[in-house]
Amino acid sequence: MKLIMIFLLDEKRLDDIVSLMVEAGISQASILPSEGLGEYLAKEVPIFAGLRQLFTDTRSRSRTIMALAEDEATVQNFRKLLAIEGLSFTAPGAGVMITLPVDSIQKPPSD
Amino acid sequence: MKIVKIYELLEPENITLDIEASSKESLVRELVSLLGRSGKVKDEAALIEEAMRRERVGTTGLGDGIAIPHARTDLVKGIAVAFGLSRRGIEFAALDGRPVHVVLFFAIPAEAVREYLMLLAHTARLFKKKDFVEHLMACTSPEQVIATFARYEE
Numbered sequence: 001m002k003l004i005m006i007f008l009l010d011e012k013r014l015d016d017i018v019s020l021m022v023e024a025g026i027s028q029a030s031i032l033p034s035e036g037l038g039e040y041l042a043k044e045v046p047i048f049a050g051l052r053q054l055f056t057d058t059r060s061r062s063r064t065i066m067a068l069a070e071d072e073a074t075v076q077n078f079r080k081l082l083a084i085e086g087l088s089f090t091a092p093g094a095g096v097m098i099t100l101p102v103d104s105i106q107k108p109p110s111d
Numbered sequence: 112m113k114i115v116k117i118y119e120l121l122e123p124e125n126i127t128l129d130i131e132a133s134s135k136e137s138l139v140r141e142l143v144s145l146l147g148r149s150g151k152v153k154d155e156a157a158l159i160e161e162a163m164r165r166e167r168v169g170t171t172g173l174g175d176g177i178a179i180p181h182a183r184t185d186l187v188k189g190i191a192v193a194f195g196l197s198r199r200g201i202e203f204a205a206l207d208g209r210p211v212h213v214v215l216f217f218a219i220p221a222e223a224v225r226e227y228l229m230l231l232a233h234t235a236r237l238f239k240k241k242d243f244v245e246h247l248m249a250c251t252s253p254e255q256v257i258a259t260f261a262r263y264e265e
Contacts, residue, residue: 023232025112027225070112077114085236 001102002075006065007034009095014063016087021067024078029067036062062095068102075099115230117215117237118260120192123253124148130197130214136163138201139180142193142216151191151218158186158218172205176212177238183227187218190226194256196248213238213247237263 004026008014014031021029042051069075082088089097125145132138139162146152161182165171172178193216200210215234219227237243243263250256 019232019236022228023114023236025114025225025229027228074112077112081114 002069003100004067007096008063011061020081025074032064034064116264125193126253127195130195145193172203174207178211182218192217
């Protein structure tokens with residue numbers, strides 16, 4: 001089993017990305033509102049206020065997606081679909097996607 | 112898990128290029144009748160009712176002339192898919208209020224939740240491609256329909 005984590009900077013891509021996840025066979029995921037470190041520091045920690053000019057007045061709406069993929073083949077399905085739809089994470093400003101092996105999991109058998 | 116491909120499921124006998132129906136329910140009836148030819152449907156009347164029940168939850172008329180009526184039910188043996196084109200369009204209560212010209216109907220066993228979600232996501236993505244829909248509308252045979260799906264799904 002694999003854990004996919006996506007730090008999505010552009011919320012407009014969220015619907016497409018989660019749809020591709022489902023299409024790839026990933027049906028367990030959590031989607032969290034999130035904020036990048038730089039933006040948090042600039043707006044919440046006074047000593048870093050000089051960074052504020054880098055950010056707009058309104059909070060950005062980045063998201064963090066945590067998803068469980070059954071196996072590496074499912075991850076590959078997802079990567080392939082991202083590439084087909086031009087949503088790969090290699091473009092500047094898109095965000096970051098990482099995958100991690102899951103060495104232990106506890107959940108109901110039917111999930 | 113393998114990504115479900117429509118072209119691998121479609122059979123020429125489950126495709127019509129000239130839908131006769133003029134309403135949502137008659138359309139569903141016509142497509143279920145096409146599915147019945149493949150022997151995958153256990154009870155056509157009950158499947159029509161299941162699909163119409165799903166429509167009452169929310170329309171599957173996605174807009175831009177596309178509809179994907181479907182049912183998750185044990186009334187079918189395996190995934191069953193039918194396809195139809197209507198040149199004149201069918202009133203379907205679509206999201207954009209416009210008539211429907213391209214219809215993909217599918218039914219999938221109730222326990223196949225993941226495959227159901229995969230198929231829905233897959234078809235919704237396919238039908239977002241305007242050139243794909245234009246190519247489907249230009250098909251003149253069921254075999255061309257299957258080949259068009261194959262071209263965009265491979």
